[in-house]
Amino acid sequence: MRCTAFHLLSDDESLCARLRGASAEPPHRLAAHGELATLANGEVALIDIASPGLPPLQAPFWRVQCERLKIGILSPSPSDGEGLLALEAGAHGYGHSYAAEHSLQQMLDVIASGELWVGRSLMARLLKGVRQASVVSGKGWQVLLTEREREVASMAAMGESNLSIANALGITERTVKSHLTTIFDKLDVTDRLQLALRIHGIR
Amino acid sequence: MRCTAFHLLSDDESLCARLRGASAEPPHRLAAHGELATLANGEVALIDIASPGLPPLQAPFWRVQCERLKIGILSPSPSDGEGLLALEAGAHGYGHSYAAEHSLQQMLDVIASGELWVGRSLMARLLKGVRQASVVSGKGWQVLLTEREREVASMAAMGESNLSIANALGITERTVKSHLTTIFDKLDVTDRLQLALRIHGIR
DNA sequence: TCACGTATCGTACTCAGGTACTAGGAGTGT
DNA sequence: ACACTCCTAGTACCTGAGTACGATACGTGA
Incomplete structure (x- = not known):
């Protein structure tokens, strides 16, 4: 599904230029974050987090707007921490505001269809959080087992x-x-x- | 970036039909998972995890292939757990094999451009994992238990x-x-x- | 050819782990 | 006095885990 129309909140003219071909219509520019409240439910909006006067990502404002709108957060200096904040606020996407045109367009299309768009680095961070030390420190046990046994053992x-x-x-x-x-x-x-304790490096 | 060509491993004719228009060329069908090893680095492949004879997602086979190829895993009955396994194996995407055509195409385009494609439910699970990992798993279990219960639990x-x-x-x-x-x-x-895994900070 | 390791599967058995239902005594706060 | 939590404990029951005997088949190297 191609994204047909979207809103943009940013002072960055170069970003705006790169987004001009990303949808059927050119982006509708928002002057201030307050205008988000005037948009209809389900509309798509890209927010340049570097825009002046924005509330912090922790603010309830974002949770509220992310509930009804499809919001993508763009950052000139993305970090995993900022990305986490954005996603926890309910954003549908988080990416680099200097990203290439096709990358921005992809993000736009993905969030327009209701899915989430997350970059690789942030994704790796998320996985790490879930996985933690799951696949093991001490390798001693691995060499002792056959391929099949390793599969069974880890499960x-x-x-x-x-x-x-x-x-x-x-x-x-x-x-x-x-x-x-x-x-x-x-x-x-x-x-x-005992096997689990051994494999996970506890005693 | 549109995905130009990709490979498909599935017995599901309906899935194949839905994918026929998803790239410039129709999907190249793979007969068995062994053929993945013959593909060139960086090629895109969608794998129907319900195909007979596949190694489990935990198998090293997938880690190896996901290193060099861009692999999307499709499941007829997706679950967060399975998705986690797929992502931890290094898959670039995980989704429903009965998904609509435009959704499949989007996944294809996203992973072809080197990014990751993850559904909403799984994403929510990941976020929850991070929050739990950072907040709870440290000492969260201790505050839930009485003194005596803590003794029993740790032993x-x-x-x-x-x-x-x-x-x-x-x-x-x-x-x-x-x-x-x-x-x-x-x-x-x-x-x-499960208690041991929880207490020792593994999932 | 034969030995050996690996992977697969069968039946039957024991036993620790876990649940269901129950309940008494001690302490604490209202 | 009453409600509540915590620690304690009994009987009975079911089930998954692990073992003890097996067994067949395949591939590799001596």
């Missing part, structure tokens, strides 16, 4: 049941048990909890 | 059996079980392994 260490492991790997629960018995023996542990 | 999370916990604390095994039931309920986990 068991993440709390998966034998049955769900079996389904995920397309084998029988019995076979999973068989692998686990071998794994416990090789790593010198007695059960899956 | 259980270190792999102690109910009986040894009971002996250490001078109470009955039954009482330990009772505490644990309360603990599981408070921390919203199902067993001692």
Whole structure:
């Protein structure tokens, strides 16, 4: 879905120029953030976060507007922290205001269709938050196991049941048990909890 | 940037039909996941995760291929968990294999340009993960528990059996079980392994 | 050819873990 | 006095996990 029309709040003429071909109609310029309140629900708006007089991203103003509008935040100096704030405020997108034209247009199209647009760096940061130390510090255990055993071991260490492991790997629960018995023996542990502690580097 | 050509691994004819107009050329069909290894670096491939014979997302196979290719994972029954696995494996996109044509095309264009494509639900999950990771997982579990429960919880999370916990604390095994039931309920986990993962800051 | 490792699967068994339902005593705040 | 939380504990029950016997098949190297 191509974005047909959108609003823009920015003093940056170069940004405006790059956005001129990004939708069927040229962007409608907003003079101040207060005008956001006058837009109809579901409309698309790009906000240059460097514009003077904007409330901080933590302000309730953004949560309210992001509820009803599709808002993309552009920053001349994007950071993961700022991106997190933007997304937590409910923004549909966060990106670089000096990004290339096709990149801006893509962001516009994505958020116009109701999805979220997030750059790679920020995405990596998000994943890191979820994953944390999930895939392990000590590598000693890996070299002791075969390829298949490593798969089973890491799933068991993440709390998966034998049955769900079996389904995920397309084998029988019995076979999973068989692998686990071998794994416990090789790593010198007695059960899956000890295995998890070992794999996640706790004692 | 429009995606010009891409590869597709799926048995689903309807999916293939919906993708026919999504790029300049019709999708090149792959017969088996092994063929991914024959593609040139940087090429775009959509993978229907329901295709028979695929290795699980945890398998090193995906990490390797996602390093060199731009891979989008499609699932007939997407879940946040599966999406996380896909992204952690290095996939550039994760979405619904029954998604509308324009949605699939958008995903294709986004990952072709090197960015990441993630649905709303999964994104929300990621954000929640960051918030929890930064706020809760540090000591959040401790404030939810009473003094006695903290003792039991930390011992259980270190792999102690109910009986040894009971002996250490001078109470009955039954009482330990009772505490644990309360603990599981408070921390919203199902067993001692999940408890250990929670307490040790893994997811 | 044969030994060996790896991956797969079967049946049967034991046992720790977890739940359901219940309940008494101690302490605390209203 | 009453409500509430916390710690304690009993019986009964179900289930997943792990083990103990197996077994077949495949590939590799001696």
